[in-house]
Amino acid sequence: MLPNPNSDLLLPSRRRFLQQSAATLAGLALPVQGWAGDFWSQPRELWLIRGQIAKTAESVKVVYWADGKLIPEGYTALCQLLRDVQLNLAVQIDPVTLDILRGVYGWLRYFGIDQPITVLSGYRHPYTNARTERAALNSLHMLGQAVDIRIPGVSASRIAQLGKYLSAGGVGYYPAMGFTHLDRGKLRTWVG
Ligand SMILES: [Zn+2]
Known part of the structure; x- marks a missing residue:
């Protein structure tokens, strides 16, 4: 089945990522979902x-x-x-x-x-x-x-x-x- 680009968004927002990073730094690590969690740390x-x-x-x-x-x-x-x-x-x-x-x-x-x-x-x-x-x-x-x-x-x-x-x-x-x-x-x- 071909992927549907019009299905649900699964990407972490950059803002949310930054918030997560800030939360992690503050010792309040938030759960991240699957692949999305390290999206912004990849090349x-x-x-x-x-x-x-x-x-x-x-x-x-x-x-x-x-x-x-x-x-x-x-x-x-x-x-x-x-x-x-x-x-x-x-x-x-x-x-x-x-x-x-x-x-x-x-x-x-x-x-x-x-x-x-x-x-x-x-x-x-x-x-x-x-x-x-x-x-x-x-x-x-x-x-x-x-x-x-x-x-x-x-x-x-x-x-x-x-x-x-x-x-x-x-x-x-x-x-x-x-x-x-x-x-x-x-x-x-x-x-x-
Ligand atoms: Zn323009």
Whole structure:
């Protein structure tokens, strides 16, 4: 039977993980469930693509974090993929934002879905942001703290639901355009 990405969410939220870590440090270790308990302590791999056509799409599949620290090569490759493509300008992407993507990717992998996350927008220079339709003036894309993504076969609303579950920041769902915005800002949700 094929795994169903629209079934229950089984991934530990990053916020919950941090709470668990804090609780553990305080000597109040909480029970953790199965594989989920050490998800965030495992090497963090991401597979992202950019572009609609499989043949020409840019693809990066790397581990960007392991043994408690960023892996420079993997991190840089992801920052490059998440660049402002209009200006061909890459910046340091916020690692927590990569963790949000990692949560989404880990969830796909858990369901045996071996496919990348399609990135529509990552970092945006203010010049590009000002010329992006419906972009917020103070968009977190300009800080490298937001991504717009799509996953073929998984509905944008489902990704939004996962984003809310991860509880890492803002979640914007754009049904007409078929993508979901995720950022590491304040917890908030909206429909675009
Ligand atoms: Zn966005």
